[in-house]
Amino acid sequence: MIDAFASWMLQFGALSWLGTTPATILAMSLVAVAIFIFVALNALVLVYVERKVSAFMQVRLGPMRVGPMGTLQTVADALKLLLKEDIIPRFADPILFRVGPWIILLASFVAFAAVPFSPGWVPADMSIGLFYVVSISSVVVIGIVMSGWASNNKWSLYGAMRSAAQIVSYEIPVGLSLLAAVAVVGTLNLQEIIAAQAGVGNLFHWIPIPFPNWYIFHSPFLFLAGCIYLIAATAEVNRTPFDIPESESELVAGFMTEYSGIRWALFFLSEYANAAVVALLTAIVFLGGWQSPFADLAGARFGMISLTVLALIWTIFVKYKVKRLSIYPIGTILALTVIAWLFPAFAIWLATPGLVWIAIKGGVVIFLLMWFRWTFPRLRVDQLMYLSWKVLLPIALINLAGVAVWMWLTGAISLVG
């Protein structure tokens, strides 16, 4: 993408005086800046969304005062953080205290380098993209430990050590569940993984109901792998119910206890950037990335079925609880369904550009993460380790073997020559 961007700039009249190398550097910087803006905006938006979602789940309103529906609340908060006094505790280690948050932010920022947002829209199209993203997200742990140690505070240190143990443990189920999908597709390149999920086929390749060829519908085992990935990834980004590194009731704020102001904001940026990476990776590996599920006629049929089901669910479950909210969405969905039944061409038209689809899918996953956060109680440290090593790891291992067996059964691979 960077090379394409650079050559485009060279063809562009006003910039044609640039040489190849400066153009490449300029393109790189622009992409980096764009990603940084994305990360910053992402945090702003997600903080707002999180507050609103939590408010709705607790049947209250959430931020309402600053801006329409409280939309500018997070901007105000960000401004406040930027203007706060920069405090470094006297007995802290000054260098590490300063460097730690930057390492965390850098790690979560760099992970975006391999994420494809749309066909061709990937900052660096690596042949080992998936592995790269997984590996880079493990660098975060060093930053956390660094900040925790440098704070010279026992809560910080406990938080950091818990976090390190947690991230290292949960990397294994994450890796194994992603490996299950990699075993099916046979490549680590994220673009190719998405491309392999194009089109519409049978559910689990067997049951004759039209479903998109997304890997979560590829086989029961990959469905399980998706679930394992979501659980383990939630733990890897330290979100509730796995947020013991920063659990308020025990450790004040864990490794960020001593931080305030701009550095604290960095932690927040990276936390939401990590959540976004996890959501995007789930969307890419298990939900078909930027592929539209309605890309052809069969897909349109799938769309109709799913819309009908959604409308039914909405009618049955939501309508009786929140009466006010029910009329417009259900009307829209029902209208869409009717139109889609009548004019399949319209449903095909729904196959909008990839950026929108990946945003929708990522948004759904992020909503799931928030849902987890506001529904499940926090786990204890030992329960957390138990879950990783004695529940998720064995299931993921057996699941991996199950994927192989499934591939053998469906004839994708064969043992006897």
Add this chain to the structure above:
Amino acid sequence: MPMVNLSLIILVLPLISFLFQIFFGKRLEHKKGEWISIALVLTTLLLAIIMFAQMLFDYQPDFRQEASINWVNLGQFQIEMGVLVDNITIIMLVVVALISSLVHLYSVEYMKNDVRYSRYFGFLGIFTFSMYGITIANNLFMIYCFWELVGLSSYLLIGHWWEKKSAADAGKKAFIVNRIGDIGMFMGMMVVATVAGTFNYQVLFERIASGAWAAGVQGLFGGVDPNTLLTWAGVLIFMGAIGKSAQFPLHVWLPDAMEGPTPVSALIHAATMVAAGVYLTVRIFPLLTPDAMAFVALIGGFTAFFAATIAITQNDLKKVLAYSTVSQLGYMIMALGTGAYVAGFFHLVTHAMFKALLFLASGSVIHMMHHSLTKLNDHHTDAQDMRNMGGLRSKMPITYAVFFIASLSISGIPLFSGFLSKDAILAGTWSYAAHIHDGWLAQAHLGWILPFFGFGAALITAFYMFRLIFMTFHGEPKRKDIFAKMHESPKLMTIPLMVLGALSTFIFFTLPSFNPLGGKSWFQTLVKQPETVVPMGAFDSEGFAHGLHLAHYPAMYTSLIVAGVGIGLAVLIYILKEIDPAKMAQRLGILYRGSLNKWYMDEIYLNGIIRPFLKGCDAIAYFDMEIYDHYVIDGVGRRVKALATGTGIADDLVVDGAVNLVGIIFQWLGWTFKFVQTGKIQNYLIYVLIGVLMVYLINVF
């Protein structure tokens, strides 16, 4: 998914059930684990039914899928592990899966208070696994492996209540008697492997048909007639079937096997495992020569008649059914021997249904008898003895109804499944006797002995089955106290009974035609008699088929008359009481006593074989222990010991002295050098590095 893959999944699931029950069964919360086994075996049933439906949709008599891998590679000779799926396999899979599933369900209630509950289900699992293995094997070697596994699981299940000495003994007896047959089978396999160089059915048949067999015999044994050797090979492999299917003279284990739990009897000793012998004979059918077939037919026919005569006088509910099973297995074997291939396999299927039903229904009666005996605190009365029953019809209506259906079926009354298959077998014997002139049986003009055995056994069968029903369910209750406490079995036991009862009617077997007398059913279309491959003097199958056509109606009428006479006799004796059975017994004298004591077969074996054998063993043991060990072995030992003592003295002085000297020298050296050691590894590392540098410098300059 190809059928082969499906059948492999079917094979593996019960094994998982077995492993699960053995390793985790006991740890589960009280008696919850059986549902995993049941779920697994029901899954196999579902898959088998999918295969069955596929077969019916295709409607291909020649359907056949085979896949195999090399297992043991011995250069020219290779043993393979493989799967063969054809229509016979699929039908057999469905039968096994169905009976096994129903028995699993039934056992939940029947074995409710058993101490080794999870083990029981585990053993059912391994039995089902090995039975599937026999069913889908594509070669003799693999079938032999699973054959032995089946024997093992039968042994384990017969001896399930090993606290009872009789049960433990019955298990051992079954195991040992089966081994005798299996030795024959193994020898047969070795003959086949030596001459034909393969175990695979298809390859074997092709080699026999193409003359490679004759060439092989010529090369190996010179003057031997290849046909004679083929006869011997067939008879020897058939020995395995004699053991497993309880044919005379190896039938003695099956009645004793009734010591196992009744569902086990239904599954293993009535419906599936004992039918494995018949299945094996079906598989090797193309290579049987007319002589071998005559042998098979004679064994089967004699067993059918012989076992039926014993069943008349037994008073134990399950013993009657056991001898009836032996008799019916004899029918199947006889049918195969006479060339009525389809009829034999057909009888296997119908018999599996109604005999499993009979056993499960008798299990229902016995279970309830136990129940009421426990309530009465009576531990001496035999719950299986028919002389304690009577009149149960009113207390157990469902059990009675299905029992009656099964009895009609086994007696060969129209509208029931047994009629179809039995009639086909009897017509086959008739045709064999009338139209076949090959094989020593026909050449000795003894062909008509087979119809005699067949119709005689049919008469006796109808008689003893109705005797059983009348003694158990009709008349006055003989023990009022027990009778008062009886009631119908719980749902989990009656539902399998009803399913099997439905399957004992004609309708499932005559489709797509609804003719209760047969017609062109799916079974006769899909199960096709294979071409015989015997190159010279093959069985005259065309003549046989022609004869079958002619014999169809006479045989049917005769069998109906015969069955009617049998039932009528039973009614006369046990309902109308026109004839007193005790007087009859006295008048028949030696015949009655012989039948009651199973024609003294066990005694003959005990005094004629086992005791002389043990005496011989004692004599050999005496020679070995007292003479050989004492003089030869111990004598050598004493001399060697003396020699060793001498050597030991020399060793201590000379050799050890030298060794110790070396040790002392190095001890001194070590004491001298130990002061170089500082205990700090990093110091040593620097020494090493300095050494490396010096080596480098020496090399350079």
Add this chain to the structure above:
Amino acid sequence: MNHLESYLILSALLFSLGLYTVITRKNGVAILMGIELILNAANINFVAFSKFVTHQVEGHLMAIFIIMLAAAEAAVALAIILNLYNDQGNINVDEADALKR
């Protein structure tokens, strides 16, 4: 950057620094860090030769095995160091000379 020598010199530097760490440090974990430096130096050599001399990926394979070995070695070594700490209250390797005494 397209000279084999630049990589080899880097590898030699890392090796020497690792060796120095191993020789002079008293702290067990610090020594472990030195060992990791040495292993990294070896890996750089393998990969560099694989690019410049053999044109095969066998060198990469060796590097992978070395990395794996390093992981196993680090785990076991740290377990040993923890035992040392439990035994003598610190992890100075020069004090662990019970074998001599």
Add this chain to the structure above:
Amino acid sequence: MSEVIFWVIWVLVVISAMIVAYSKNLIYSVFSLLATFVGVAAIYIFLNADFIAVTQIVIYVGGILVLLIFGIMLTNRIAVAKINQSSFQTSLGMVVVGAVFVILVITILGQSWPVLAESMDFDSTVGKIGTLLFGDYLILFEVASILLLGALIGAATLARKEL
């Protein structure tokens, strides 16, 4: 441009490795090891070894470095953020290691390496490494897995309090 980046990383690796070797503060040593590892990973990218680079980050940074930090934290009575460490035989070590380094440099520069003319540009090494790992080197792979299992069990057994 990449030439410049290469030398920057080269210098970064060397400086951070020097901090590892010479720093009085153990914590600085271990955190500058992070820079060394990441720098070496970048060097691998210059060597067209993308898979090795990422493996380096996963295992060294995500695994070994965390283990080392844990080792430090578990074996010190933590009161201040700085952990001093002492060295011994520094001058002797310096001389000997310096000599080794000099010999190495002489050897490297004095040798005429059989460098092949055309440069090797794999588009991806993953497929080749995978084929080799599960083909020619399968036995080595299996042995390595047994080694890892042994190390796992050994480490767990050794680290238990009641040995």
